[in-house]
Each structure stands twice: as C-alpha cells, then as structure tokens.
Amino acid sequence: MKWWKKGIVCFLACLAMMGFSSAAMAAYDPTPKILSKLQGQWYDQEGNVVLDFQGNTVNGCEIVGVYRPAGGGTDFSCIIRIVEAEGYRDMPVICESMYPASYHSHIILNGDNHDPSKGTLLMRTTEPQYYESVGGIGIDMTEDAVRAKYGSPDRMEQKGASTVWTYQKLGLELTMYKQRVQIIKIYQYGDRHFDRTGFNCANLPYEFQSAYGFNTAPKPGQYGAYGIGHGEYLWFNDYPNSITLCTYWN
Structure with missing residues (x-):
C-alpha cells in the first residue's frame, strides 16, 4: 500500500476512535x-x-x-x-x-x-460514632459536648477554617472544624490515653502493632498513617512526643 493510502487509513481510524471515545464520554452519567x-x-x-x-x-x-x-x-x-x-x-x-x-x-x-x-x-447519625477516643472524646463530637466534659481550653488558636483547642495541663490538643472535633492529639507530658487500649506515648510501637493489628510496628518520626478501623487512623510522625488520632490517611 502506498504511503498516502496508509495515511488515509490511519486518519480514518483515528477519527473513528475519537468518535467512539466522545460517544462513550457523553454516555457516562455519574x-x-x-x-x-x-x-x-x-x-x-x-x-x-x-x-x-x-x-x-x-x-x-x-x-x-x-x-x-x-x-x-x-x-x-x-x-x-x-x-x-x-x-x-x-x-x-x-x-x-x-x-x-x-x-x-x-x-x-x-x-x-x-x-x-x-x-x-x-x-449519617444524630450522635457521633467513633471507634477510638481519648478521655471520652471522639472524632465528630461537638464543641459543646467537649466543653461539658473539660470546660474551656487553656488556649484557642485559629488555623484557617479550623480552631486548635489546647488543654495544657492534660497534654491534650483538639482541632475543631465546623464546631466538631476533627483531630485529637495527646502529648507525652500529659496524662491522656486512648480509651480502647489505655495506651499513650509511653507505650512502645510493637505494643500498638499488637493491640490494633498493624501489619508492621509504627516507626517513630516516619510520615504515614496506621488504620485502626471505621475510617480512623493513628499517626506516629511525632512519636514519642505526641500521637495523633484523625480520619486522614495521607
């Protein structure tokens, strides 16, 4: 086949493929x-x-x-x-x-x-649900419910659309978003711990692995989330200084 005939065939084939692709895209309804x-x-x-x-x-x-x-x-x-x-x-x-x-x-x-x-x-629910909590506080709990348990925080700092509540004596930091708990962080110097296991920053990585079923033991200082179920994750990137509980996996 001569080169110009091959060119025509390729051109027609491309048009056909483009037409099929456009039709498929137009037919897709999310x-x-x-x-x-x-x-x-x-x-x-x-x-x-x-x-x-x-x-x-x-x-x-x-x-x-x-x-x-x-x-x-x-x-x-x-x-x-x-x-x-x-x-x-x-x-x-x-x-x-x-x-x-x-x-x-x-x-x-x-x-x-x-x-x-x-x-x-x-x-989806009238009351927040959570798998893990700290001192009775779980993700999605309202600000009013937190105040009822702990009173007003020692310090409040606005960070974009969120507000960080710090209970200094307890070693507890809560990030609030749209009047609900978004992130929970416990510090080594405080007395807070995770309610399901009783663990805090004094526990070793292999203990967390065993209790929560991680595939590997958390590596202190390494960026990465460890899933504990129902859309909740623990972060050890600042361990042993602090451990974070949130819904973010990356």
Missing part, C-alpha cells in the same frame, strides 16, 4: 454511582434531618442529575440539581469518607473547595 453513596438521612449538629436521599429524590424533590464531579472514590464534590415547585435548584456538596464502614461519612452542604469556612457539615 449520577447513579454518586447517589448510591448518599442514600438515607443526613443530620445537622442539632439532630435535624437536612437531607433525605431516597432513590432518585432528595427531600421529596426529583434529582435531575449530578454535575461537575471532582475527586473520586470516597472523597468527592459535585453539584446536585433538583426540581422544586419554583423550578431548578443546584446544591453544591462536598462528600468525605463515603464508604459503608466509616463512622465519619460527611456531607458539607453548600460547601466550597476554595473556601473551607463555607457550608454546613452533615452526618
């Missing part, structure tokens, strides 16, 4: 996959049902579609378009830890990836 992760009721801090996803509806309104998905897997954002009596309405949502075994699945309604201070945090 709506069913995303809605399957959002099913059920979602509560605000006062225990009110703010969003109720049932099939292809939310709060009784038909969902037209899901647009502008970003991220993927268990953490993503999108816009949900619904039909109300007045017409169409778009609901921006940021979704975190969206898998069945997680105690810390969140929807941030009207959230903004560029401005973390915006939006209302919603959870």
